[in-house]
Amino acid sequence: MKFDNIIIGGGLSGLTCGIKLAEQGRKCAIVSSGQSAIHFFSGSFDLLGQVNGEEVSHPIEAIKNLADTHPYQRVGIENIGRLAEEAPQLLNRAGLKFCGKADQNHFVLTPMGVMKPSWLTLDDFTCFDQKHSFPWKKVLILNFSGFLDFHTLFVKDGLKKFEVDSQIKNIAMKAFEAIRKNPSEMRSTNIAKVFDKGDVLDEFVKKANLLSEGFEVIILPSVFGLFNKKVVDELKAKVNKPVVLVPAIPPSVPGIRSQMLLSRRFQELGGTFFMGDNVEEGYFENNRLMDIRTNNHGDIKLEADAFILASGSFYSKGIVATHDKLYEPIFGLDIDGDTDRSQWLDEKFFKDQPYMHFGVKADSNFRALMKGQAIENLYVAGSVLGGANALKEGSGAGISLLTSLHVVEQILK
Ligand SMILES: Cc1cc2nc3c(=O)[nH]c(=O)nc-3n(C[C@H](O)[C@H](O)[C@H](O)COP(=O)(O)OP(=O)(O)OC[C@H]3O[C@@H](n4cnc5c(N)ncnc54)[C@H](O)[C@@H]3O)c2cc1C
Structure with a gap:
């Protein structure tokens, strides 16, 4: 050939x-x-x-x-x-759509709750101008019950440096019960596949909106839009607070x-x-x-x-x-x-x-x-x-x- x-x-x-x-x-x-x-x-x-x-x-x-x-x-x-x-x-x-430019690094929030400089960040995520501050003071860190690949305490600990008052909450989703047959099966890609099907996002959004009352922003693991980026856009449009996605432990949904x-x-x-x-x-x-x-x-x-x-x-x-x-x-x-x-x-x-x-x-x-x-x-x-x-x-x-x-x-x- x-x-x-x-x-x-x-x-x-x-x-x-x-x-x-x-x-x-x-x-x-x-x-x-x-x-x-x-x-x-x-x-x-x-x-x-x-x-x-x-x-x-x-x-x-x-x-x-x-x-x-x-x-x-x-x-x-x-x-x-x-x-x-x-x-x-x-x-x-x-x-692939990004924020960021080559002559000036921006910052992204890492799973360790620190700000890291970068060049181009996928528009799933949030680009920050400042390394030493966080634009919101009352933060909800939201995870899915049973999802072990997002370490909420690291994020919470990291955010303390920015004098942020953050709270961790979990959402239980019936649709995820089937994918959690054993502790290793609930990976970010499994969750993303469920959301990709479309009918579960609304249930999640309803729960997230209730839990986020009194908070200014929601931090979530990046488990949305494996095959379809529209899920991320829909999530951000439907949740009534700004959403900051943070990478979960690989496999990486936005990466795949x-x-x-x-x-x-x-x-x-x-x-x-x-x-x-x-x-x-x-x-x-x-x-x-x-x-x-x-x-x-x-x-x-x-x-x-x-x-x-x-x-x-x-x-x-x-x-x-x-x-x-x-x-x-x-x-x-x-x-x-x-x-x-x-x-x-x-x-x-x-x-x-x-x-x-x-x-x-x-x-x-x-x-x-x-x-x-x-x-x-x-x-x-x-x-x-x-x-x-x-x-x-x-x-x-x-x-x-x-x-x-x-x-x-x-x-x-
Ligand atoms: C785990 C990990 C995470 C990273 N995350 C980031 C990040 O988030 N941001 C960032 O800026 N950088 C990151 N990096 C740095 C990374 O090196 C670069 O971002 C970049 O993706 C590397 O691309 P590459 O194509 O050179 O190599 P790779 O991505 O390693 O791709 C090499 C490919 O060659 C194939 N290959 C190897 N041998 C053969 C063979 N004999 N025949 C056929 N195919 C072969 C492999 O299967 C693989 O698909 C990360 C690196 C690693 C290792």
């Missing part, structure tokens, strides 16, 4: 590449073995929240303080500024919806999505990747003019660490990481952990290196690239989105 471009990995990075290439008329395929980090998505795409331990207000401006080896520096500050304008437009076209919208956009543009298929190896000739072999396709070769490796970091097995080695499992590409295992970790848990910076080595055009040589038509994008501690910096989605857009520009040149 022959395509113009094949992307390995169907997470945020692979889908961004696929959508942009397909929008430019390229015949594209994405091969993805499984779930991506978007299934664990908080609802906020981070660009840059922290540099050298200092919180960042203006991410684009702060990029100059990052190491030269950081993916943003390698893309170039001017390019980052431009691509950071393009990224939300691409996501909008897939049906976002992944579905992005996949749908890619396929509507004519892209081919091989879901549940694992790329196992590639055949190289004269420094070019000629084709890849996958688990499901067996002997059928998947050929392309250019390939993009967007297989994620450790979490998605884009790179793998065993007791004695660190490697890229599909092609055996060069890894940017220490070979001495004793250097992988800092024993102080909250320090910048060296292993978080590990990734596949790439040249200045983001082409993968193998034995020190750039593979002419194999590009690297997203969290499989090294050079950043996305968790510590709050830069995960930004790196995935912006390196992907940049890599596609290299391919389209």
Whole structure:
């Protein structure tokens, strides 16, 4: 099977590449073995929240303080500024709506009840201008009886710092009894599926409106609108107090919806999505990747003019660490990481952990290196690239989105 471009990995990075290439008329395929980090998505795409331990207000401006080896520096500050304008437009076209902008971080309320800086936040959630204050003083934190994945006490404790008077209440819903056959079955996605059916929301709203008398705002776990975002809009329209949704423990309802919208956009543009298929190896000739072999396709070769490796970091097995080695499992590409295992970790848990910076080595055009040589038509994008501690910096989605857009520009040149 022959395509113009094949992307390995169907997470945020692979889908961004696929959508942009397909929008430019390229015949594209994405091969993805499984779930991506978007299934664990908080609802906020981070660009840059922290540099050298200092919180960042203006991410684009702060990029100059990052190491030269950081993916943003390698893309170039001017390019980052431009691509950071393009990224939300691409996501909008897939049906994702946000608040936030690249030159100024906003804040979102986390499940720990603290305000965290971010770049783009899905419009399910509330964007705040201030880190150290909360606009309401009498707050109702509402949960569903038996739902263990929303830790109301953390939220309540966190809100104390803002001198907020908050109270926790639970709502029992008959419709949820059937999904709670055992303690682990009542997950956010189970609840969202019930709400998606439509007839339960009104009962919930009635109860929430009664309980919220005397409060200014209701905080709820984000368990609305798995397949249909309209449920979130309807909830906010029908509840007679402002509603602030807070991420629950994954699986993430808005994350799964976002992944579905992005996949749908890619396929509507004519892209081919091989879901549940694992790329196992590639055949190289004269420094070019000629084709890849996958688990499901067996002997059928998947050929392309250019390939993009967007297989994620450790979490998605884009790179793998065993007791004695660190490697890229599909092609055996060069890894940017220490070979001495004793250097992988800092024993102080909250320090910048060296292993978080590990990734596949790439040249200045983001082409993968193998034995020190750039593979002419194999590009690297997203969290499989090294050079950043996305968790510590709050830069995960930004790196995935912006390196992907940049890599596609290299391919389209
Ligand atoms: C659990 C978790 C939660 C996160 N939450 C956030 C957040 O809320 N906000 C934020 O800004 N950042 C977050 N991040 C940072 C995250 O890295 C980026 O946001 C981004 O989603 C990563 O996208 P990616 O496409 O590079 O990688 P991934 O999302 O990891 O996707 C890689 C894909 O490649 C596939 N793959 C791997 N190997 C193969 C193979 N051999 N063949 C075929 N397919 C393969 C995997 O199945 C997966 O689908 C989170 C990271 C993690 C790990």
